[in-house]
Amino acid sequence: MSEKINLTINGIPLRVDQNTTILEAAEELSIKIPTLCHHKDLCVAGNCRVCVVEEVGVKKLPAACATPVHEGMEILTNSLKVRNSRKNIIELLLSEHNADCTKCYKNGNCELQTLAAEYKIINQEFIHLPDTKCYTIDEFSPSIIKDDSRCIRCQRCVRTCAEIQGVSALTVGYKGDHMKITTFFEKPIADVVCTNCGQCVNHCPTGALIEKNYIEEVWEAIADPKMHVVVQTAPAVRIGLGEELGFEPGSRVTGKMVSALKRLGFDAVLDTDFTADLTILEEGTELLTRLKKVLVDKDPDTHLPLATSCSPGWIKYIEHMYPEYLQNLSTCKSPQQMFGALVKTYYAKERNIDPANIVSVSIMPCTAKKFEANRPEMHDSGYRDVDFVITTRELAIMIKQAGIEFTHLPEEHYDKIMGDSTGAGVIFGATGGVMEAALRTAYEIVTGREVPFENLNITPVRGMDGVREATIKIENPLPDWSFLDGAELNCAIAHGLVNAKDLMDSIKSGKKSYHFVEVMACPGGCLGGGGQPIPTSPEIRQKRMEAIYAEDMDMPLRKSHDNPEVVHLYESFLEKPNSEKAHHLLHTKYVPRQRF
Amino acid sequence: MTTSHYQLKRVDLIFKNENDWKQILSRSLKRDQTDIVNSLISSELKGRGGAGFPTGLKWKLTAEQEADTRYIICNADEGEPGTFKDREILSQVPLKVLTAMAVCGYVIGATEGFIYLRGEYKFLEKPLNNAIKEFENYCNDIGFHFSIKIFMGSGAYICGEETALMESMEGHRGEPRNKPPYPTNNGYLGKPTVVNNVETLVHTYTIFKYGAKKFKDLGVQYSRGTKLFSISGDTPIPGIYELELGMSLQDFVDEFGDGDTKAVQVGGASGFLVPRKRFAETIIGYKGKLTGISLPTGGSMMLFNSSRSMFNVLNNYLDFFQEESCGQCTPCRVGCQQLLKGIHAVKRGEKHASYLKKLIKLSETMEYTAKCGLGQSVANSFSSIVENFWEEMVF
Numbered sequence: 007m008s009e010k011i012n013l014t015i016n017g018i019p020l021r022v023d024q025n026t027t028i029l030e031a032a033e034e035l036s037i038k039i040p041t042l043c044h045h046k047d048l049c050v051a052g053n054c055r056v057c058v059v060e061e062v063g064v065k066k067l068p069a070a071c072a073t074p075v076h077e078g079m080e081i082l083t084n085s086l087k088v089r090n091s092r093k094n095i096i097e098l099l100l101s102e103h104n105a106d107c108t109k110c111y112k113n114g115n116c117e118l119q120t121l122a123a124e125y126k127i128i129n130q131e132f133i134h135l136p137d138t139k140c141y142t143i144d145e146f147s148p149s150i151i152k153d154d155s156r157c158i159r160c161q162r163c164v165r166t167c168a169e170i171q172g173v174s175a176l177t178v179g180y181k182g183d184h185m186k187i188t189t190f191f192e193k194p195i196a197d198v199v200c201t202n203c204g205q206c207v208n209h210c211p212t213g214a215l216i217e218k219n220y221i222e223e224v225w226e227a228i229a230d231p232k233m234h235v236v237v238q239t240a241p242a243v244r245i246g247l248g249e250e251l252g253f254e255p256g257s258r259v260t261g262k263m264v265s266a267l268k269r270l271g272f273d274a275v276l277d278t279d280f281t282a283d284l285t286i287l288e289e290g291t292e293l294l295t296r297l298k299k300v301l302v303d304k305d306p307d308t309h310l311p312l313a314t315s316c317s318p319g320w321i322k323y324i325e326h327m328y329p330e331y332l333q334n335l336s337t338c339k340s341p342q343q344m345f346g347a348l349v350k351t352y353y354a355k356e357r358n359i360d361p362a363n364i365v366s367v368s369i370m371p372c373t374a375k376k377f378e379a380n381r382p383e384m385h386d387s388g389y390r391d392v393d394f395v396i397t398t399r400e401l402a403i404m405i406k407q408a409g410i411e412f413t414h415l416p417e418e419h420y421d422k423i424m425g426d427s428t429g430a431g432v433i434f435g436a437t438g439g440v441m442e443a444a445l446r447t448a449y450e451i452v453t454g455r456e457v458p459f460e461n462l463n464i465t466p467v468r469g470m471d472g473v474r475e476a477t478i479k480i481e482n483p484l485p486d487w488s489f490l491d492g493a494e495l496n497c498a499i500a501h502g503l504v505n506a507k508d509l510m511d512s513i514k515s516g517k518k519s520y521h522f523v524e525v526m527a528c529p530g531g532c533l534g535g536g537g538q539p540i541p542t543s544p545e546i547r548q549k550r551m552e553a554i555y556a557e558d559m560d561m562p563l564r565k566s567h568d569n570p571e572v573v574h575l576y577e578s579f580l581e582k583p584n585s586e587k588a589h590h591l592l593h594t595k596y597v598p599r600q601r602f
Numbered sequence: 603m604t605t606s607h608y609q610l611k612r613v614d615l616i617f618k619n620e621n622d623w624k625q626i627l628s629r630s631l632k633r634d635q636t637d638i639v640n641s642l643i644s645s646e647l648k649g650r651g652g653a654g655f656p657t658g659l660k661w662k663l664t665a666e667q668e669a670d671t672r673y674i675i676c677n678a679d680e681g682e683p684g685t686f687k688d689r690e691i692l693s694q695v696p697l698k699v700l701t702a703m704a705v706c707g708y709v710i711g712a713t714e715g716f717i718y719l720r721g722e723y724k725f726l727e728k729p730l731n732n733a734i735k736e737f738e739n740y741c742n743d744i745g746f747h748f749s750i751k752i753f754m755g756s757g758a759y760i761c762g763e764e765t766a767l768m769e770s771m772e773g774h775r776g777e778p779r780n781k782p783p784y785p786t787n788n789g790y791l792g793k794p795t796v797v798n799n800v801e802t803l804v805h806t807y808t809i810f811k812y813g814a815k816k817f818k819d820l821g822v823q824y825s826r827g828t829k830l831f832s833i834s835g836d837t838p839i840p841g842i843y844e845l846e847l848g849m850s851l852q853d854f855v856d857e858f859g860d861g862d863t864k865a866v867q868v869g870g871a872s873g874f875l876v877p878r879k880r881f882a883e884t885i886i887g888y889k890g891k892l893t894g895i896s897l898p899t900g901g902s903m904m905l906f907n908s909s910r911s912m913f914n915v916l917n918n919y920l921d922f923f924q925e926e927s928c929g930q931c932t933p934c935r936v937g938c939q940q941l942l943k944g945i946h947a948v949k950r951g952e953k954h955a956s957y958l959k960k961l962i963k964l965s966e967t968m969e970y971t972a973k974c975g976l977g978q979s980v981a982n983s984f985s986s987i988v989e990n991f992w993e994e995m996v997f
Contacts, residue, residue, distance in 0.1 A: 050780065052973060054932050058971045065970065066978065069780070073780070090967070091971050095971060098937060098964075102936045133947060135943075159929065178777075181928050182924050183924045185928070185935060
């Protein structure tokens with residue numbers, strides 16, 4: 007039973023639940039209290055002190071984000087004392103910050119800049135501290151750039167890395183004036199356990215953590231008349247991009263995005279969803295083969311559960327943290343890399359283009375994809391399979407640079423050859439989506455019937471719970487799969503690496519036993535990826551998820567094996583799923599990595 | 603060379619060792635818990651670490667919390683510049699401290715106690731462990747189950763802040779927590795916890811031994827009992843003295859000064875500087891309605907004579923704070939750097955003297971908004987030194 011508390015904020019009385027913070031109470035009255043270190047995804051820190059308010063009769067100013075209300079409290083959010091203190095604090099943050107805004111990648115999308123603008127901090131008298139310190143920029147990672155001179159020590163990244171991802175690649179080091187956000191032994195991000203997921207970038211209020219951008223490289227490729235520039239777009243980009251370009255979270259902008267990409271000058275606008283469908287056929291076949299090997303052949307070298315391999319953040323995580331489980335990972339490349347390998351082989355052949363003249367660009371909701379494209383394994387086409395990976399945010403920047411009025415664009419369709427997709431490909435963008443898509447296909451392969459769920463919506467695998475489980479019972483299979491008759495296929499889904507850790511530990515301890523697990527490194531899956539628009543919050547991710555499933559429902563085809571271009575690909579090029587050629591181009595291997 | 607016609611009364615309660623801890627412990631364990639708390643409350647003992655929270659109330663609040671486990675922690679992270687009394691207590695009368703911890707455990711329902719020992723006091727670890735062994739053996743003999751462990755600090759000043767101390771014990775970075783919740787509700791490992799300064803615990807021993815009245819008869823209203831003072835600086839007789847609370851700073855300087863005292867820093871780097879003209883009106887004790895200007899202190903009294911540059915003194919303190927801030931909250935981390943760099947800029951003539959006014963405002967902001975006592979108390983020394991020795995700052 008929760009007690010109610012009476013208080014007033016700026017003289018307005020209200021009644022709230024016990025344990026409500028002053029910040030939450032003020033929100034109920036639509037009174038905005040500025041914050042910096044506070045983030046809805048993270049635990050309360052109370053360390054930036056920008057949200058201080060006055061409690062009448064108390065000398066010290068409590069931090070609104072960290073202080074629970076109590077009976078009879080009288081709060082002032084805009085008294086002179088509060089204003090002066092808050093301005094002083096913002097001024098301090100600016101004095102510690104390399105506020106060379108016009109040279110900052112986050113210019114225009116920086117919470118500190120916004121606050122400085124709101125409070126009109128014009129006369130900055132404090133000594134500019136970055137001038138007195140020696141900062142270096144960590145640019146070694148292909149995904150993430152860290153610039154301490156722009157860091158305000160709010161520790162959002164530290165909390166993100168610990169609480170959402172359970173990785174703690176970023177942590178606080180030193181104290182006092184030397185205190186900074188750093189890594190193990192101050193190594194470059196590229197050399198530590200960092201999974202490149204980019205959640206820290208997504209949660210950083212300033213330009214201290216940013217993605218390594220490849221915008222200029224892509225512009226140059228487009229401008230090169232010799233080059234045939236092919237672009238692929240990941241499922242989650244179409245439901246996120248709008249947020250950067252004037253739409254509400256959860257807006258589906260697929261057609262406008264395709265239209266914008268054509269106007270940017272890409273020679274072919276194709277869809278990662280196509281290779282998502284292809285992944286289902288490859289991975290579904292792999293799952294069924296493994297089940298047969300384990301259940302019928304009793305092969306001791308085949309391991310279950312089979313774990314998905316679409317999320318490069320998850321891949322690097324398991325390489326570092328659970329290298330003994332690498333043989334459980336599906337050997338399938340991620341849809342991005344399958345696409346890259348096919349563009350410079352199959353697509354080049356079909357279009358009669360020299361693969362040496364193809365530049366393959368991908369638009370991803372993800373910063374780890376930049377790392378993935380850079381992996382030495384990813385050259386199976388004979389070339390680098392994916393040349394440039396840019397995030398949803400970088401695409402928005404390009405669209406703005408090109409002067410395209412996104413909201414007024416017509417809706418256009420993807421180009422042919424690797425542009426067709428099904429609803430099953432789209433839902434790859436949400437946690438549980440790969441599982442659902444795989445089940446839609448695998449169940450049908452085994453039984454000859456559609457999955458027994460209304461409208462093919464396998465709702466038990468959907469949702470935002472950190473770890474979800476589902477059991478699919480197989481009855482009356484086709485003769486080839488009679489060994490699965492009556493079998494119960496145990497599946498589990500985790501998103502956010504902290505949940506992946508729980509899942510892996512439960513498997514490792516023997517507490518749980520599954521046949522198939524799906525793990526996505528980011529909260530909500532790719533829709534909450536580190537390359538998606540900033541800000542993010544549980545509410546925003548929920549809306550993006552609804553948009554993904556709505557997109558799926560609106561697709562004429564909902565099952566990967568129905569994708570006509572995928573069918574044609576097998577008939578004309580790959581022969582059959584898991585064929586030798588498919589293995590060469592679409593599958594890969596993993597490397598154990600150290601934790602330190 | 604004291605110039606005094608009047609001598610401050612010396613008290614000898616803390617270091618007097620009559621080796622009676624066994625009787626005191628046995629006697630206390632026979633008393634009703636509420637009775638012990640009530641006598642502590644009526645003694646008006648306040649925390650001797652410097653913050654002055656009523657000790658009896660702290661024990662009472664902790665005892666009243668619903669919990670399966672509670673803890674008592676003795677804060678021996680004595681790091682305030684100019685303070686060295688806890689070291690002597692732990693060297694000379696450790697069993698008094700251990701007894702007080704055990705009685706506290708009995709009162710609040712804790713079976714485990716910890717001594718958070720300052721990293722630099724490593725040399726005390728072995729003798730203390732010997733004392734603990736002797737103490738625990740006796741506890742076993744009388745059938746009282748209470749264990750005490752030493753937790754070594756690593757040299758961070760901030761870990762003397764009680765919530766940072768507990769973070770440190772839990773294996774985390776020594777950063778203060780948001781308050782509320784207070785340790786009495788949610789302390790070590792999330793359990794109700796009493797954190798008491800070493801000296802506070804010894805005073806409770808005195809109260810267990812002689813009763814609340816004898817303790818309360820010492821000192822003045824709002825500031826009862828005695829206090830250990832760590833006296834240093836320009837004094838012919840530095841050392842540790844047990845004196846009654848409530849003395850005037852003038853009387854103190856008359857007795858301990860070298861005849862040329864221009865200022866006294868009361869309470870270490872986080873305390874206040876009192877210039878000569880304020881000696882007479884300043885009372886050493888906790889704030890109360892009747893006591894005028896009263897300054898609480900963790901016990902550090904630093905005397906400065908006319909040969910000392912107050913700029914250097916302030917520079918020293920700010921340098922210390924800049925280094926020892928944990929760095930998590932903005933006002934403290936950046937504020938300390940700005941104050942330190944600011945006074946140097948003024949001294950060098952790079953900033954106008956009026957910039958000091960802006961810095962005083964900044965120190966006020968730090969006082970109002972910093973997350974813990976460290977950042978909040980930088981303003982004490984900063985504004986009291988700058989306001990009283992403006993010329994020394996500028997010229």
